[in-house]
Amino acid sequence: MTRIAMLGIHHLEQCLLIETRSDPHPWGRVNWLRSLRDDHCLGYWQGDELLAISAYTLVLDDVSLLNIVVDNDCRGSGVGRRLLTEGLEWMQQFGGARCLLEVRVSNTVARALYSKLGFVEDGIRKKYYPLGDGHEDAILMSADLPLLV
Numbered sequence: 001m002t003r004i005a006m007l008g009i010h011h012l013e014q015c016l017l018i019e020t021r022s023d024p025h026p027w028g029r030v031n032w033l034r035s036l037r038d039d040h041c042l043g044y045w046q047g048d049e050l051l052a053i054s055a056y057t058l059v060l061d062d063v064s065l066l067n068i069v070v071d072n073d074c075r076g077s078g079v080g081r082r083l084l085t086e087g088l089e090w091m092q093q094f095g096g097a098r099c100l101l102e103v104r105v106s107n108t109v110a111r112a113l114y115s116k117l118g119f120v121e122d123g124i125r126k127k128y129y130p131l132g133d134g135h136e137d138a139i140l141m142s143a144d145l146p147l148l149v
Helices: 009-022 030-040 079-092 108-116
Strands: 002-006 040-046 051-058 062-070 098-104 120-129 132-146
Touching: 002 079, 009 030, 009 051, 030 051, 030 062, 030 132, 040 079, 051 079, 062 079, 062 108, 079 108, 098 108, 098 120, 108 132
Parallel strands: 062 098
Antiparallel strands: 002 040, 040 051, 051 062, 098 132, 120 132
């Protein structure tokens, strides 16, 4: 049985495990601790196993997607799409009318998903994401809620 549920600080180690396995540039303990405490974090569960995580914040009616990570073994299965769309539906209950996000220029899979859901490119943040030997640009994207699904 799959479900999407709120995450709390007691899920910190599970979030760190998924991210270090699945993201070459993980957020790390401090960022996840802060987000689990202060933001809206959701997890995609299959039984007792956490397969994907997302974090959102809300300022007035703007929702920012802070992070979304899908376990390597689940990529391409629709888990990320479901977590994102249901997460943004959740955020609409708190007054979210638009979603903003940044995505790595090199993350073509995520960019394609965001575009399919109605996100448009708004600009670029130069040298936003750290890389092992430099920095990578971020593409700024936004969409009005609800998304195209």
